[in-house]
Amino acid sequence: MSRETAYRVFSRELNSSIESKKGTEEMSPSYVISPLGTMINRIMICGVLTEVENAGTEEEPMWKGKVQDVAGTFFISVGKFQQEASASMANLEAPCYVSIIGKVRTYTTNDGRTFVSVRPEHIVRVEEDDYSAWLLETARSLWSRLLDMKDILKMADPSINDLRAKGYTEQEADGIKTALDVYGAPESVMYLKMIQEALRRLLPDENIDFGLPGDAGSIPETAEKKDDDSSSDDLMVEDMILAYLDEMDTDSRGVYMDDLVRRGEADGIPAQKIESVSSILMDKGLVYEPNLGYLRKI
Amino acid sequence: MKHLKIRGNAMKDEYGLKINAKDIMSDDVDVKKGAKELLDEVEGML
Numbered sequence: 260m261s262r263e264t265a266y267r268v269f270s271r272e273l274n275s276s277i278e279s280k281k282g283t284e285e286m287s288p289s290y291v292i293s294p295l296g297t298m299i300n301r302i303m304i305c306g307v308l309t310e311v312e313n314a315g316t317e318e319e320p321m322w323k324g325k326v327q328d329v330a331g332t333f334f335i336s337v338g339k340f341q342q343e344a345s346a347s348m349a350n351l352e353a354p355c356y357v358s359i360i361g362k363v364r365t366y367t368t369n370d371g372r373t374f375v376s377v378r379p380e381h382i383v384r385v386e387e388d389d390y391s392a393w394l395l396e397t398a399r400s401l402w403s404r405l406l407d408m409k410d411i412l413k414m415a416d417p418s419i420n421d422l423r424a425k426g427y428t429e430q431e432a433d434g435i436k437t438a439l440d441v442y443g444a445p446e447s448v449m450y451l452k453m454i455q456e457a458l459r460r461l462l463p464d465e466n467i468d469f470g471l472p473g474d475a476g477s478i479p480e481t482a483e484k485k486d487d488d489s490s491s492d493d494l495m496v497e498d499m500i501l502a503y504l505d506e507m508d509t510d511s512r513g514v515y516m517d518d519l520v521r522r523g524e525a526d527g528i529p530a531q532k533i534e535s536v537s538s539i540l541m542d543k544g545l546v547y548e549p550n551l552g553y554l555r556k557i
Numbered sequence: 558m559k560h561l562k563i564r565g566n567a568m569k570d571e572y573g574l575k576i577n578a579k580d581i582m583s584d585d586v587d588v589k590k591g592a593k594e595l596l597d598e599v600e601g602m603l
Binding site: 261262358383385386388389391392394395398399402406451454457458461462465467469470 | 558560571572573574586588589591592593595596598599600602603
């Protein structure tokens with residue numbers, strides 16, 4: 260049995276993967292199938308560890324954690340059988356950059372909602388440069404899979420044999436066919452936004468705006484340029500919120516959200532804008548909530 | 558974490574792909590250059 264590839268995917272793609280394929284034989288691998296057709300058993304992720312908590316006991320720990328990338332949050336769970344990862348979790352203090360290689364698990368509730376989590380095999384503390392390298396690799400991987408999907412969507416209802424004939428392996432063809440059957444044509448705008456966010460983070464001096472529409476379209480021809488300046492407004496408010504946090508977080512415990520809103524309102528920024536842009540900053544991995552209702556810079 | 562460049566002979570068996578390494582050297586990734594290349598490629602397609 261060959262070792263499963265550790266795929267690089269952003270949190271939002273992983274968390275929207277609700278289809279899985281369970282191994283039927285003893286020791287045969289299980290997979291989560293992403294909307295872009297990647298059959299994921301193992302994953303390599305990187306980001307800011309924003310929360311770490313032992314939900315078990317000291318003798319039998321069960322670590323839960325959250326790792327934030329530019330697209331959202333990975334949910335981490337480490338049980339007693341992942342001894343190396345468990346020992347590492349015990350020594351980590353949020354916030355810090357981490358890199359994780361682990362297996363992907365899904366859990367479906369009685370009302371049909373599916374949650375995806377990562378069970379780390381290895382977890383190490385890394386530096387911001389390593390996060391940047393992962394962002395680039397993951398953005399490249401996503402772009403490549405989007406282009407593949409664009410080609411595939413030109414085929415009318417492709418079969419596994421059609422995909423094999425185009426050069427995909429049996430596993431790749433199986434994943435793509437399943438994804439098209441279960442999820443339909445992927446929402447390319449959402450994925451392009453992830454690439455855009457990653458590139459904005461990697462090239463802060465460039466004014467990167469793909470001008471993506473708010474709704475879904477096929478890739479990339481229907482991605483129309485948008486003519487408004489809401490994104491530049493948001494960037495300005497982002498800078499202001501980061502400056503408020505520098506100014507107000509005097510005890511390094513974060514700033515109470517209500518105080519932040521009042522500070523913004525004094526400068527003429529509506530409360531709703533402060534809240535929405537704070538969420539954007541959290542998605543970008545620039546701030547986090549050390550406690551409920553508090554915001555702190557990473 | 559270090560990026561490495563490995564040169565050697567590759568072989569594939571029932572356990573997967575293996576490389577018998579002859580040389581291992583550190584590989585500095587130029588993230589800015591790579592990001593600029595990706596940006597140009599994506600913008601060229603939009």
